[in-house]
Amino acid sequence: MRVSVVGSGPNGLAAAVIMARAGHDVTVFESADKAGGGLRTDAFDGAEGTFDVASAVHPMALASTFFRSFELHRRIEFHLPDISFAHALVGRSAVAYRDLDRTADELGRTGEGWRMAMRPLVRHIDGVRALSGLEITPSLATAFAALSLATATVGFSTLRGEARALAAGAVAHGAAPFGSLAARFVGAVLAAEAHATGWPIPVGGAHAIASALVDDLVAHGGRVVVGHRVTDIRDVWQPGDAAFFDTGPRGFADIAASTISNRYRAALGRYRYGNGASKVDFVLSGPIPWSDTRLREAGTVHLGGPEREVSRAEKAARRGHLSAKPYVLLSQPTRLDRTRLPAGSDNEIVWTYAHVPNGSAFDAAEVITSRIENFAPGFRDLIVHRESRPATFFAGLNTNFVGGDVLGGRVDAAQLLTRPTSTGLPWRTPLPGVYLCSAAAPPGAGVHGMAGWHAARLALKSVGQALPNLSLT
Structure with missing residues (x-):
């Protein structure tokens, strides 16, 4: 045929x-x-090194039925950072390790709520994947996962402090309307994968x-x-x-x-389509000087501040407004993968994008730079090169990215x-x-x-x- x-x-x-x-x-x-x-993955225009144009971190690449059957893990090399993702806060940030118990312990008094929400999902991860469409599993496993996922989805709204901020970052990562059940469902699945397998970064x-x-x-x-x-x-x-x-x-x-x-x-x-992405890629002369030094080893960092700040930024973008403090996704791949830079280079590559209104031509370079500077004073002084691409760029790059909605x-x-x-x-x-x-x-x-x-x-x-x-x- x-x-x-x-x-x-x-x-x-x-x-x-x-x-x-x-x-x-x-x-x-x-x-x-x-x-x-x-x-x-393309080369920078005016600097040495390569950057990922759209996707960079892949929470589902080692989890889905297709890629596991395809044995993707045997075909290419992945790095799995000990910190799957983190949520930057002024002072002590919230960190999601692959180790669930370590995550809960470091969240302090708010960590037990995170542990209670996540443990059933990690335990029934195959059923969670089935519910999210990533795997086909027996109905009993799916039933247990459905109960666990429902509990976690509701439980996200009862978290407090650092744990609530950590959940907010995961929820906004999925770009669902903030505060909705759909948003919390997507956030719970992403957070469960962070503890079950991790969020892998492909070498190269x-x-x-x-x-x-x-x-x-x-x-x-x-x-x-x-x-x-x-x-x-x-x-x-x-x-x-x-x-x-x-x-x-x-x-x-x-x-x-x-x-x-x-x-x-x-x-x-x-x-219908969602928020657009305004993207900025950086070449730095050294690692990001995070106030919370644990963030230096995170594969992904969400920049959003407390949950209420994340919520305001996401709602503003959905209503067609630009937030002065947008929600930003950041990845620092060369903390793990030095193949993206010339041999012997001490530079670092940083991948970022902010959620902006669909179809926006806004250049987020300065806003994202300032946003990182809030949590990493001195960041601006390390910039060797930066390249900015608004949501309209992505709309032109790929017809699936309508209005710059890179999630389709x-x-x-x-x-x-x-x-x-x-x-x-x-x-x-x-x-x-x-x-x-x-x-x-x-x-x-x-x-x-x-x-x-x-x-x-x-x-x-x-x-x-x-x-x-x-x-x-």
């Missing part, structure tokens, strides 16, 4: 790998000059994940065509073929306009259940053999490959085939 995949993000490549291993003739079409979608950059997928696809007879934008579905699909679209709902609606009904196109057009769609209770339309099998379109597999399809945002996995499973089932073995050997 001829198989076309439009878009080469992790989900599109996952579908391509599965279909190629099942013996089908697979071609991936990518409009950009290299494969990977958000899994892209995010592109290493895309390269591993492309290498396997080519090894099994598939091909990738870059610099090729598909504008009409009839160019890549005819009845009897299979086609997978790692594109947003609106993008698919435009490509398939000649073949889908007005009703289905209208349903796709109702899909707003996360709220309704859209968690109806991505991208209200149907029992959201990966399947009304066209026979045509499937949606971007972050707009379940389980949503993240580098996990599961939307592609689900779509490919349905395609193979339609022709009487089971999922192939995806292991390295």
Whole structure:
């Protein structure tokens, strides 16, 4: 069977790998000059070193059914920092170690609430992954996890002090409307992964994940065509073929306009997008001088201050306003991975982005610099080079990032259940053999490959085939 995949993000490549291993003739079409979608690592313009263009830290890359079956951990090297993530505060910050008990102990009097919320999730992590779409597990395990996740989701709202700030950072990381049940659900899942497996950072950059997928696809007879934008579905699909679209709902609606009904196109057009990302990458002459020195070893740091400050910033962005104190995600990959710099360099690379209104052209360089300076006095003096990219840049870089929403769609209770339309099998379109597999399809945002996995499973089932073995050997 001829198989076309439009878009080469992790989900599109996952579908391509599965279909190629099942013996089908697979071609991936990518409009950009290299494969990977958000899994892209580029060189700085005017400084030595490389930076991740979109995704940098991957909480789900070692957790999802697809990547575990694919044995990604055997194909590329990951660093797992002892501190999965931290939440910067003036004075003593809140730190989430991979070790749950150490996390709770260092949170002091607020730590027992964190331990009570997280321990059941870590204990039933396979069920938690099943509920979040990352894994398929027996119903009993899922039932235990559902109870635990419900307890943690509600429990997040009862945390106090440092533990509440730590939860707020995890919740805002998922970009759901702050304070909602959907937001706390996403935050609880991310926090559970921080303690169960950790938040891994791929050696060499995010592109290493895309390269591993492309290498396997080519090894099994598939091909990738870059610099090729598909504008009409009839160019890549005819009845009897299979086609997978790692594109947003609106993008698919435009490509398939000649073949889908007005009703289905209208349903796709109702899909909504969330806050944009305004990104700044730094080259520093040394490590960030955090006031709380523990943060020097954190893979990810959330800059948001107390929970109320995070909440105000996120609500402002959602309402179309720029906060003077935005919520910022920060990663310091070269604390672990020196391959991103020339041999012998003492510099550090820092990856950051702030949540801003969708479609904003705001340059966040100065705001983010000042935000870091609040928690790391002297940071500004270490800047050797910085490059800024507003939300409008991401909207132009990738058509899936509508308005600079790098997560591919707003996360709220309704859209968690109806991505991208209200149907029992959201990966399947009304066209026979045509499937949606971007972050707009379940389980949503993240580098996990599961939307592609689900779509490919349905395609193979339609022709009487089971999922192939995806292991390295």
